[in-house]
Amino acid sequence: MPRAPFRRKSGAREANTLLRLAEGLASSKSRAEDVFWEHELQMVVLQHLENADEEAINRALDRAHDAPDATFDALADLVESLAESMIVPSEAGAQRVTLFCAPILVWGRSKIPTRTIPKPQLQNIEVQLSAHIFSSKAKIAVVDYLFAPDQLPRSYSASHELLQLLADCIRERRHLTMPPETLEEAPDVVCDMRMIIGAFQVAEGEPFYAWQEMTTPVEESRLSSLNVWRTQGGNAIKPLLVGFPHELVLPRTFFAACREADLASRAYSIGASVSFLEAVAGTPPERLVATIGGCWGKGLEEYRIGFSIGDSDEVVHGCVWPLVSDEDDDTPVTEEIESLLRAANVGTIVQLDEQLPLEFCDDCGAPHFPNREGEMLHAHLPDEANGGTMHLH
Numbered sequence: 001m002p003r004a005p006f007r008r009k010s011g012a013r014e015a016n017t018l019l020r021l022a023e024g025l026a027s028s029k030s031r032a033e034d035v036f037w038e039h040e041l042q043m044v045v046l047q048h049l050e051n052a053d054e055e056a057i058n059r060a061l062d063r064a065h066d067a068p069d070a071t072f073d074a075l076a077d078l079v080e081s082l083a084e085s086m087i088v089p090s091e092a093g094a095q096r097v098t099l100f101c102a103p104i105l106v107w108g109r110s111k112i113p114t115r116t117i118p119k120p121q122l123q124n125i126e127v128q129l130s131a132h133i134f135s136s137k138a139k140i141a142v143v144d145y146l147f148a149p150d151q152l153p154r155s156y157s158a159s160h161e162l163l164q165l166l167a168d169c170i171r172e173r174r175h176l177t178m179p180p181e182t183l184e185e186a187p188d189v190v191c192d193m194r195m196i197i198g199a200f201q202v203a204e205g206e207p208f209y210a211w212q213e214m215t216t217p218v219e220e221s222r223l224s225s226l227n228v229w230r231t232q233g234g235n236a237i238k239p240l241l242v243g244f245p246h247e248l249v250l251p252r253t254f255f256a257a258c259r260e261a262d263l264a265s266r267a268y269s270i271g272a273s274v275s276f277l278e279a280v281a282g283t284p285p286e287r288l289v290a291t292i293g294g295c296w297g298k299g300l301e302e303y304r305i306g307f308s309i310g311d312s313d314e315v316v317h318g319c320v321w322p323l324v325s326d327e328d329d330d331t332p333v334t335e336e337i338e339s340l341l342r343a344a345n346v347g348t349i350v351q352l353d354e355q356l357p358l359e360f361c362d363d364c365g366a367p368h369f370p371n372r373e374g375e376m377l378h379a380h381l382p383d384e385a386n387g388g389t390m391h392l393h
């Protein structure tokens with residue numbers, strides 16, 4: 001007799017176990033006790049990841065927000081590290097394989113490409129990563145695709161699965177081919193990110209990065225790696241983004257690189273918006289009025305910057321500056337936004353004191369941006385602009 005497929009219930013019990021172990025780790029007072037909790041927690045998390053069963057992990061993470069301090073970070077750090085990094089046995093001893101991301105901040109007057117990376121460019125990118133970012137002993141494999149953030153693995157277990165595929169590639173000394181038809185369409189926005197994804201392998205305990213092998217102070221070493229990556233890696237990446245101004249962010253382990261790129265993109269999008277307006281509307285930055293307003297949901301959630309031209313109150317373009325977890329209305333974010341606008345030579349900067357609503361367009365979902373009167377408006381480029389991607393209604 002056919003049976004209904006067995007469906008796992010809710011994952012509530014598993015979430016309790018995860019939460020108990022994470023609380024243990026977060027409240028441990030010694031490195032020796034940490035080791036115990038970490039080991040226990042690792043076994044449980046890994047099991048969930050390998051079974052592609054994230055329900056319990058996500059529930060535990062949700063509940064960890066209300067648990068004692070540091071519980072969430074203890075659990076999230078461990079889940080991320082197990083999703084992006086693993087040990088594989090080999091004849092040469094245990095090898096650690098770790099997922100990495102090389103982010104690129106980019107803007108454009110037309111749709112920013114996502115695309116298969118042709119083999120010669122992929123090899124060139126791999127050579128530059130090996131030479132300037134990863135340690136001299138690291139072996140790497142790269143996915144042959146220039147990803148948009150929306151095309152990256154969406155779950156911890158999907159990230160872990162990609163890691164496993166790349167570990168096979170490293171062993172077999174080949175690239176990972178990504179069939180573009182399996183990826184969803186990236187949104188068409190003025191300023192975005194693109195990512196190169198891969199994995200590196202080192203013997204357990206060996207350094208990951210080039211800057212770990214240098215004898216100069218760490219920050220200095222890391223900066224020198226970034227600078228060489230920007231020039232040499234930049235030359236390798238340039239043919240993929242012809243006509244699209246871009247800037248490289250330091251490649252790192254997957255989750256850390258994605259977070260750093262998110263932060264860096266906030267600042268990048270300000271300068272990019274000014275350059276965009278100059279390019280498509282022919283507006284010199286001095287004629288721009290930028291209005292900074294804080295948008296409130298439950299609390300202050302993000303700043304929105306509306307751009308207008310001259311005396312007009314119409315908003316021609318805008319950018320969003322989302323706040324991250326440890327930022328609130330006491331963080332000096334507006335000073336940072338102002339100094340970026342000034343550095344981009346924006347003529348007039350207005351800062352609104354009122355709490356603005358988190359408004360979006362009912363038709364297209366685009367955020368509304370403030371003008372200097374504090375009205376939240378849909379951004380529309382002036383008629384004469386040849387944006388090509390505009391959306392009028």
Ligand SMILES: [Zn+2]
Pocket residue numbers: 361362363364365366378391393
């Ligand atoms: Zn709209």
